[in-house]
Amino acid sequence: MLSYKERFKYFLKERDLKYTPEREEIIEAIVKLQKHFDAEDIYQQLRKQKSDVSLATVYRTIPLLVDSGLIMETLHCREKVLYEKIYNKRRHDHMVCINCGKIIEFYNEDVEKLQDEICHKYQFVATEHRLGIKGYCKECQDKLNIKVTHSKKEKN
Amino acid sequence: MLSYKERFKYFLKERDLKYTPEREEIIEAIVKLQKHFDAEDIYQQLRKQKSDVSLATVYRTIPLLVDSGLIMETLHCREKVLYEKIYNKRRHDHMVCINCGKIIEFYNEDVEKLQDEICHKYQFVATEHRLGIKGYCKECQDKLNIKVTHSKKEKN
DNA sequence: ATATTATTGAGAATGATACTCAATTACATC
DNA sequence: GATGTAATTGAGTATCATTCTCAATAATAT
Numbered sequence: 513m514l515s516y517k518e519r520f521k522y523f524l525k526e527r528d529l530k531y532t533p534e535r536e537e538i539i540e541a542i543v544k545l546q547k548h549f550d551a552e553d554i555y556q557q558l559r560k561q562k563s564d565v566s567l568a569t570v571y572r573t574i575p576l577l578v579d580s581g582l583i584m585e586t587l588h589c590r591e592k593v594l595y596e597k598i599y600n601k602r603r604h605d606h607m608v609c610i611n612c613g614k615i616i617e618f619y620n621e622d623v624e625k626l627q628d629e630i631c632h633k634y635q636f637v638a639t640e641h642r643l644g645i646k647g648y649c650k651e652c653q654d655k656l657n658i659k660v661t662h663s664k665k666e667k668n
Numbered sequence: 669m670l671s672y673k674e675r676f677k678y679f680l681k682e683r684d685l686k687y688t689p690e691r692e693e694i695i696e697a698i699v700k701l702q703k704h705f706d707a708e709d710i711y712q713q714l715r716k717q718k719s720d721v722s723l724a725t726v727y728r729t730i731p732l733l734v735d736s737g738l739i740m741e742t743l744h745c746r747e748k749v750l751y752e753k754i755y756n757k758r759r760h761d762h763m764v765c766i767n768c769g770k771i772i773e774f775y776n777e778d779v780e781k782l783q784d785e786i787c788h789k790y791q792f793v794a795t796e797h798r799l800g801i802k803g804y805c806k807e808c809q810d811k812l813n814i815k816v817t818h819s820k821k822e823k824n
Numbered sequence: 825a826t827a828t829t830a831t832t833g834a835g836a837a838t839g840a841t842a843c844t845c846a847a848t849t850a851c852a853t854c
Numbered sequence: 855g856a857t858g859t860a861a862t863t864g865a866g867t868a869t870c871a872t873t874c875t876c877a878a879t880a881a882t883a884t
Contacts, residue, residue: 530830530881551871566833569731571872588744592871616790627801630776636763637814638803645783647794656763658793686850686861707841722864727841747872748840830881839873848863854856 516543523580526590528649537563538573539582546586548594550617587615587644605643611652669756670698672738679736693719694729697739704743704771743771743800751795761799767808 521531541557577583587594607616631638677687697713733739742749763772787794
């Protein structure tokens with residue numbers, strides 16, 4: 513398994529694109545970022561590294577990072593696109609607490625099986641899926657005094 | 669089951685908000701809209717109805733429509749939020765063709781079961797979920813000569 | 825070393841959505 | 855039906871993330 517830098521360099525070469533210092537610094541930045549991040553987070557991390565790659569270049573580089581399989585768009589939150597590193601990580605889905613904003617990652621084998629089943633039925637070839645569950649995390653349930661009533665909708 | 673208008677009127681009254689002609693015209697517009705739509709689509713439908721509700725009012729009304737359970741945010745496409753009517757409809761998920769953009773709706777009971785299971789494990793209380801599958805629809809598979817290899821990732 | 829072509833930064837442009845504010849209106853109460 | 859009050863409206867402006875433009879620079883192949 514190649515390192516992030518090597519993988520990116522290889523990807524660029526494949527497409528006759530150039531491996532510039534700016535692109536290297538961006539790779540260094542995303543490697544350091546944890547969890548979910550947006551373009552601005554990458555830009556701030558670059559500042560921390562004393563790099564002065566422009567925000568425009570960050571935006572220009574994101575599609576390359578996505579195409580090279582290093583990161584992927586995962587969540588839309590408050591009109592922002594969030595990314596996360598996916599190279600060398602197993603895929604997972606998300607639960608988002610609508611009270612505190614906490615993001616919980618989970619992996620479930622059955623989701624993949626279900627996807628296969630559904631795609632087969634509709635003659636669809638999937639390249640990816642995203643399952644997002646919104647609701648309340650344990651802490652917020654306690655805080656807000658929400659009672660657990662599994663998936664039963666309250667009548668109104 | 670109340671009509672869209674009655675449901676909205678009731679919702680507004682509950683909150684001491686006013687049922688204005690503009691809001692009524694917006695309701696009439698969304699009732700006529702099919703499938704997935706955005707704020708601009710509502711605005712255009714209003715124009716067709718010879719209503720001159722402003723776009724600002726459309727944006728202001730959308731959260732009310734969401735809170736009243738008449739529509740819901742369903743997909744993010746090209747940085748736009750898409751909505752769809754959900755009142756009196758059973759919930760479903762989506763497959764989106766990344767070639768032609770076609771949206772296929774599907775309902776699968778097991779998705780709900782899976783959600784319960786996952787939420788139970790993580791002590792999470794779900795209010796909603798969204799499963800989106802991206803890939804290629806039948807027509808585009810044929811057009812692009814894509815072979816079906818269910819969910820096996822090609823090695824690279 | 826040179827030529828070619830991609831890349832960069834800066835700033836302007838875009839486009840969806842939100843805000844501001846004065847004028848208007850819905851509705852509860854009289 | 856008239857009145858008061860708070861909600862609502864349209865128009866225009868503001869915001870904010872993202873994309874584009876363009877001239878200057880730099881990475882690679884030869």
